[in-house]
Amino acid sequence: MFLLPPDEREEAKERRDAEIEFIKSAYSPEEAYILNGDIIRILQLPVDNSNNNDVVKVELRLQMPEGYPVHEDAVLNIKGHLKSSPSNPQYIRKAALTAIPQLVEKCQATAVEVAECGEAVWSVLNSAEEFIESKWKDILEEYATNTTKPTHIEPDSSTSNNTLTLGRRIIYSHHIIANSKRRALKDLASQYKLGGYSKIGWPGVILIEGKESNCQLFTDEIKRWRWQQIQVRGEEQRVIPNGEELDSHRQLPLQFEEIGEDGMSILSGKCRESGLERLYLQCMKINDHRTLDSDEVDVEEESSYATLVHVDHMNDSKRYCKWLKKTCDNQGCTLLIRQCRNNTDNNPDDRRPIIYVIILGERDCVKSVMKQWRTSYVDVESCLERMMTVVEEGEINTQIKLSHDENEMDCTFKEFEKLLSSINSDWTLAVRGSDDKKSIKRAWIWVHHINNTDRLKQIVIEG
Secondary structure, three states: OOOOOHHHHHHHHHHHHHHHHHHHHHOOOOOEEEEOOEEEEEEEEEOOOOOOOOEEEEEEEEEOOOOOOOOOOOOOEEEEEEEEOOOOOOHHHHHHHHHHHHHHHHHHHHHHHHHHHOOOHHHHHHHHHHHHHHHHHHHHHHHOOOOOOOOOOOOOOOOOOOOOEEEEEEEEEOOEOOHHHHHHHHHHHHHOOOEEEEEOEOOEEEEEEEEHHHHHHHHHHHHOOOOOOEEEEEEEEEEOOOOOOHHHHOOOOOOEEEEOOOOHHHHHHHHHHOOOHHHHHHHOOOOOOOOOOOOEEEEEEEEEEEEEEEEOOOOOHHHHHHHHHHHHHHHOOEEEEEEEEOOOOOOHHHOOOEEEEEEEEOHHHHHHHHHHHHOOOOOOOOOOOOOEEEEEEEEEEEEEEEEOOOOOOEEEHHHHHHHHHHHOHHHHHHHOOOOOHHHOOOOEEEEEOOOOOOOEEEEEOOO
């Protein structure tokens, strides 16, 4: 129990209420709700990609003591318990019961670490999501009772009655992180005598080459593993002339190699060097007529997703843009940043530009970028990004032209509206007149108190 003076008690309650309102706006009632002043977050731990109903549900409870977040010793209290799990196979429940204490421990450690900075709810929830993305998969696979083994591997040499065919596959995954899965991919590729690459991290990309029948067996096998998302996005077949060896026609390494989390550009370069850039472009859903060396490219986001974001300011624009680009690249998303000025201003250089960010890609990937954006230290080390607002978002079906020059960010509102109309003509209405930045609807403003406490005060306003 913290005995606070009336003014601090009122401030603490106001800031707790602001976090509660934020939770209500950020999540649906099925994802999170408030019970007796506690924040209840329902986490879904994926089990089997083949059945979207197969998830483990965990209830994470965040209890806010009276002194929170004004008093740094008033730390969030984290509790968790199993809400539901699939009945089969039985090891799933055992894995969940093992994972929950570790999840709570990680979240509690985050609450303690962030306590001195003030509000900790979002950091704790982000820590829980990180646990699910990384540690949970490892725990689940440790409890799996069966191991994946190929039932049959066809020999590389052809018989007089069979035609030898070289095959290739490029496979897109939401992510490849678990060490057990990374080892399994290498082992399986070795057993099927397939060469190629596995780009780990977000997103994951698997490129294989070898005997066509073995490529198909490899693909069928890994599709039965647990994935959040996996899809074959490109394939090639080439008939080997009689009397010639299959290996003499390979374009990729004989061994299956792993590329790091930040290696998307490395993978694209290796594909270019091997003459397989078409496969890479298919994987990233870029028009086939494009070449990687062209100055201007057509990017087709067929039935994809886009988000238009207004950013109030960038204290360190170079660092900010670098972070956005890296995060979008890791998720396979297209990034556009534009600084707009009203060309009717007498002194445009004396006026701070309006900054817009557009992110295009698959819905889950765009959502992942936005989640990381909200929960990462992007611009200033001491606080999370709150001065950004989603203006528009939704499914699109369009084609836009992009320049490789990433420094071309400055433009007029007229030029920006033209870009928006190529994505979604309705979005131009959202930014007309937005040269007055106060006219942009913002749900949250974080006021930084420049003093020894470095506290953040959240004020809710309606646009």
